[in-house]
Amino acid sequence: MNCLAVAELRNGALRKVSFEVVTAARRAANAAGGGEVHALLIGGPGIGGRATELGRYGADVVAVVEHPALERYNPEVFAATAAAYLRAHPFRCGFFPASAQGRDLAPRVAGALRLGLAADVVDFEVSADVLLARHPVYIGKAMATLRLAGSPALVSLRPGAIGPVEAPAAMRVERTEPALDPGAARVAVTDLAERAAAKLDLGEAPIIVSGGRGLKAAANFRLVEELAAAFGNAAVGATRAVTDDGWRPATDQIGQTGRLVSPQLYVAVGISGAIQHLAGMRTSKVIVAINRDKDAPIMKLADYAIVGDLFEIVPRLTEEIRKVRAGQ
Amino acid sequence: MKIAVCLKRVPDTESRFTIAPDRVSVDTAGLKFDMSDFDGYALELALRLNEQQGGGPGEIVVLSLGPEGTQETLRKALSMGADRGIHLACEVVPFDGLAIAEALAAELGAGGQNYDLILMGRNATDTGNATVGPMTAAILGWPCVTAVSWLELKEGKGTAHRELEGFTETVEFRLPALLTIDEGIARPRLPSLKGIMAAKKKPVDSRPAALGEPRVTVQAMELPPERTGGRIVGEGPEAVPELARLLRDEAKVL
Amino acid sequence: MSFEGVDFYRLDGLLSEEERAVRDTVRAWVDEHLMPVIGDCYIEGRFPKELIPGLAQLGVLGANLPEEYGCAGLNNVAYGLIMQELERGDSGIRSFASVQGALVMYPIHAFGSDEQKKHWLPRLAGGLEVGCFGLTEPDYGSNPAGMITTARETKDGWVLNGTKMWITNGSQATVAVIWAKTGAPDDVASIRGFIVPTSTRGYAAKDQKGKLSLRASDTSEIHLEDVRLPKDAILPKTGGIKSPLSCLTQARYGIAWGAIGAAMACYDEAVRYAKDRVMFGKPIGATQIQQVRLAEMLTEITKAQCLVLQLGRLKDAGSMTPQQVSLAKRNNVNMACECAREARRLLGANGILVEYHSMRHLANLESVYTYEGTHDMHSLILGEQITGLAAF
Numbered sequence: 001m002n003c004l005a006v007a008e009l010r011n012g013a014l015r016k017v018s019f020e021v022v023t024a025a026r027r028a029a030n031a032a033g034g035g036e037v038h039a040l041l042i043g044g045p046g047i048g049g050r051a052t053e054l055g056r057y058g059a060d061v062v063a064v065v066e067h068p069a070l071e072r073y074n075p076e077v078f079a080a081t082a083a084a085y086l087r088a089h090p091f092r093c094g095f096f097p098a099s100a101q102g103r104d105l106a107p108r109v110a111g112a113l114r115l116g117l118a119a120d121v122v123d124f125e126v127s128a129d130v131l132l133a134r135h136p137v138y139i140g141k142a143m144a145t146l147r148l149a150g151s152p153a154l155v156s157l158r159p160g161a162i163g164p165v166e167a168p169a170a171m172r173v174e175r176t177e178p179a180l181d182p183g184a185a186r187v188a189v190t191d192l193a194e195r196a197a198a199k200l201d202l203g204e205a206p207i208i209v210s211g212g213r214g215l216k217a218a219a220n221f222r223l224v225e226e227l228a229a230a231f232g233n234a235a236v237g238a239t240r241a242v243t244d245d246g247w248r249p250a251t252d253q254i255g256q257t258g259r260l261v262s263p264q265l266y267v268a269v270g271i272s273g274a275i276q277h278l279a280g281m282r283t284s285k286v287i288v289a290i291n292r293d294k295d296a297p298i299m300k301l302a303d304y305a306i307v308g309d310l311f312e313i314v315p316r317l318t319e320e321i322r323k324v325r326a327g328q
Numbered sequence: 329m330k331i332a333v334c335l336k337r338v339p340d341t342e343s344r345f346t347i348a349p350d351r352v353s354v355d356t357a358g359l360k361f362d363m364s365d366f367d368g369y370a371l372e373l374a375l376r377l378n379e380q381q382g383g384g385p386g387e388i389v390v391l392s393l394g395p396e397g398t399q400e401t402l403r404k405a406l407s408m409g410a411d412r413g414i415h416l417a418c419e420v421v422p423f424d425g426l427a428i429a430e431a432l433a434a435e436l437g438a439g440g441q442n443y444d445l446i447l448m449g450r451n452a453t454d455t456g457n458a459t460v461g462p463m464t465a466a467i468l469g470w471p472c473v474t475a476v477s478w479l480e481l482k483e484g485k486g487t488a489h490r491e492l493e494g495f496t497e498t499v500e501f502r503l504p505a506l507l508t509i510d511e512g513i514a515r516p517r518l519p520s521l522k523g524i525m526a527a528k529k530k531p532v533d534s535r536p537a538a539l540g541e542p543r544v545t546v547q548a549m550e551l552p553p554e555r556t557g558g559r560i561v562g563e564g565p566e567a568v569p570e571l572a573r574l575l576r577d578e579a580k581v582l
Numbered sequence: 583m584s585f586e587g588v589d590f591y592r593l594d595g596l597l598s599e600e601e602r603a604v605r606d607t608v609r610a611w612v613d614e615h616l617m618p619v620i621g622d623c624y625i626e627g628r629f630p631k632e633l634i635p636g637l638a639q640l641g642v643l644g645a646n647l648p649e650e651y652g653c654a655g656l657n658n659v660a661y662g663l664i665m666q667e668l669e670r671g672d673s674g675i676r677s678f679a680s681v682q683g684a685l686v687m688y689p690i691h692a693f694g695s696d697e698q699k700k701h702w703l704p705r706l707a708g709g710l711e712v713g714c715f716g717l718t719e720p721d722y723g724s725n726p727a728g729m730i731t732t733a734r735e736t737k738d739g740w741v742l743n744g745t746k747m748w749i750t751n752g753s754q755a756t757v758a759v760i761w762a763k764t765g766a767p768d769d770v771a772s773i774r775g776f777i778v779p780t781s782t783r784g785y786a787a788k789d790q791k792g793k794l795s796l797r798a799s800d801t802s803e804i805h806l807e808d809v810r811l812p813k814d815a816i817l818p819k820t821g822g823i824k825s826p827l828s829c830l831t832q833a834r835y836g837i838a839w840g841a842i843g844a845a846m847a848c849y850d851e852a853v854r855y856a857k858d859r860v861m862f863g864k865p866i867g868a869t870q871i872q873q874v875r876l877a878e879m880l881t882e883i884t885k886a887q888c889l890v891l892q893l894g895r896l897k898d899a900g901s902m903t904p905q906q907v908s909l910a911k912r913n914n915v916n917m918a919c920e921c922a923r924e925a926r927r928l929l930g931a932n933g934i935l936v937e938y939h940s941m942r943h944l945a946n947l948e949s950v951y952t953y954e955g956t957h958d959m960h961s962l963i964l965g966e967q968i969t970g971l972a973a974f
Contacts, residue, residue: 188501
């Protein structure tokens with residue numbers, strides 16, 4: 001059976017997750033006994049030119065909806081158009097990105113069609129009549145396998161959960177119209193502004209890069225700051241030794257007497273891992289340690305550790321992270 | 329303004345979870361429950377919106393769906409300053425957001441209520457679905473803005489910010505509307521002890537939840553593998569590309 | 583991970599929903615407002631008075647007094663739980679709340695005129711006034727009836743003279759409840775209470791320096807030199823040593839609960855540390871000696887919890903006796919001292935650091951052990967209750 005992927009644009013360019021949903025739809029169509037992958041591409045005039053990129057990942061049909069009022073996301077028009085497309089074609093599954101935009105769009109569509117939606121899915125299996133989806137629950141402390149019976153089964157897919165896989169298809173473009181007059185929408189996106197790299201609070205930052213005595217001098221915290229900047233969504237923390245010495249403000253301290261944090265990723269740079277420090281960060285989801293001493297306590301806790309001179313390793317990592325991020 | 333705030337009673341996310349014998353849920357014995365974090369922000373926002381109005385006519389109605397214990401969460405909301413509670417009773421809260429949305433819409437859409445706003449958290453911290461808000465709005469036919477991180481209301485219209493990946497989106501909408509609220513918009517207050525006592529006297533109506541048929545069910549629940557730690561990726565800067573790959577592909581944190 | 587409390591015997595099930603809500607609210611307040619500053623306050627020897635408005639807004643001050651005076655109108659179990667949660671943070675903060683509520687607001691409520699109650703209670707509940715309680719004197723601690731402070735009646739009021747010592751909140755208080763003899767030095771029945779605004783001429787308080795315990799609490803010496811008060815400064819319903827002793831019963835009741843808070847804080851810290859701290863290749867929690875320590879702590883805390891819960895129910899029913907309070911204060915403070923000491927030992931060298939809490943609690947509890955009736959005096963009160971023979 002055929003499967004649908006709803007593509008996502010940002011400032012006129014396809015986001016990487018768009019290729020991932022097409023890849024997912026390809027995989028689902030193959031598993032459901034073969035079928036076509038349709039990609040729905042909604043945007044401003046000329047957006048149809050992006051269709052070939054979707055074809056490279058396995059879209060057989062790219063349904064292009066171009067409208068001058070749809071250069072920016074319009075929740076109601078996008079939802080009505082996706083719902084109409086799902087109504088008009090018999091699909092086995094529909095895949096949305098579980099991006100900020102997709103998590104807004106997918107439940108609107110599912111609500112309008114009264115269809116089941118497995119949200120924020122990291123993996124899935126499809127058979128003829130059942131879709132099983134893996135979805136982290138309890139802030140990632142448990143993993144649920146969800147069951148959706150019947151067609152179409154809707155899924156929003158966590159960005160990065162499955163990588164895009166090229167599967168070039170003889171893609172054809174079909175043009176269609178918005179299912180709702182953008183002028184009639186009651187909700188309108190009036191601005192989209194790139195956020196300045198505001199200083200993230202340690203408690204809220206998904207990534208924390210922390211430095212310890214191993215940095216040797218206050219000025220060397222530049223390395224930590226540059227790595228944090230490369231991640232884009234990281235805050236800078238420090239150990240008590242460092243804040244006591246005045247290299248960093250006391251508010252940056254992570255540990256028993258400082259902040260207790262559990263980011264998605266904690267990068268410990270030149271931190272040996274005194275128990276007072278570990279008490280503040282051991283619940284981090286993923287811990288990376290960069291340290292000279294392979295027997296330091298932090299190295300035992302870390303999911304990934306590199307042994308060596310941080311002054312060589314950190315700049316290299318900063319560069320590598322910039323590359324990875326640029327590719328997204 | 330008349331504001332409805334939908335709250336979900338969830339286990340404290342700091343808990344250590346174990347899987348229940350049914351293998352499709354977590355064991356709730358001994359878990360501490362409280363209102364979902366994001367719902368707390370929604371409630372605080374509602375309280376502030378009405379306080380800013382300076383004593384004009386306003387009412388904050390809190391709704392929650394779930395078993396008996398849900399009333400305790402409603403009373404917490406009342407102790408923080410909400411005016412009355414509605415408990416939509418059901419033995420187990422379905423995992424499926426649509427089944428919940430149908431029950432909420434049946435209650436909120438019942439005639440003569442005239443809400444100006446319906447607020448809920450961006451997502452519940454147990455299921456992490458983030459679906460009930462937009463689904464409820466879709467069923468009610470209301471305008472909806474999700475994951476609102478900043479809000480201004482003026483003369484029947486609203487302006488909201490939403491935080492996208494690296495971008496801030498500005499959204500304008502008409503009232504009445506359903507909004508789901510992001511973390512950080514307004515830090516929830518602690519109930520005062522007097523508020524706790526006053527909450528005893530505020531009304532909580534309990535009625536059966538008109539749940540929809542669930543389309544999504546939980547087939548299995550598992551715990552992630554234990555942290556092993558101590559994995560040395562390599563030595564020196566040569567190990568960096570491998571670390572970056574692991575962070576991207578295995579840990580999926582990039 | 584934030585503090586979770588100890589409830590091995592599911593005693594939560596014996597608490598009402600409001601009681602639990604009160605406890606959880608105060609617990610959250612302590613986490614948010616007190617824990618971040620208490621270490622520094624302790625080192626600096628400073629009471630965090632910037633927290634008073636927050637405590638007042640929460641409704642902690644005199645929380646078991648009636649709503650008509652701006653108080654929360656809670657029952658005594660809820661009040662006890664508040665004391666427990668505050669002392670989980672620090673005994674000094676609990677002491678502040680105990681003094682304000684049980685030793686200043688309680689006597690005004692119990693012995694004051696309507697005017698006094700209406701004037702003072704809402705202001706004290708709202709934190710606009712800070713109170714202290716002047717009973718103990720340099721030479722009369724366990725034997726307050728021997729006090730030598732005098733109140734001489736004049737044609738237009740009273741004149742107070744004397745010295746009070748170990749007065750919590752003394753230096754920052756805006757109002758003091760002072761106990762003095764209105765008759766002869768041996769006339770115990772002439773002891774009366776007075777409401778003394780601390781701005782009154784002749785009233786002087788100075789900090790007691792050099793404390794190695796309760797460092798985040800304000801402890802002072804009060805000098806009263808020809809302090810002239812109007813006629814209506816007297817608490818009309820006071821009469822004899824029984825009056826101030828009944829206040830102490832209120833305060834001791836709160837201390838019996840409070841001590842559990844301190845003990846739970848130490849136990850919580852010890853458990854976490856025992857699981858995290860690796861020595862000889864395994865967590866120290868896997869060793870028999872630390873497990874015995876933890877088992878003792880848990881057992882004693884659980885027993886103490888059972889004690890105060892029933893004590894609170896008796897107090898709410900109006901049938902609690904001072905001797906029952908003595909038993910609970912004596913047991914629970916001693917128990918908390920032991921827990922703090924064992925926790926501090928379990929933590930090894932780290933245990934002496936201010937970033938951990940056990941040593942601070944241990945030092946505090948050494949004061950709590952001897953204040954509000956020393957451990958030994960409570961033994962003698964029980965001894966007298968058992969035998970009918972006073973040994974003091």
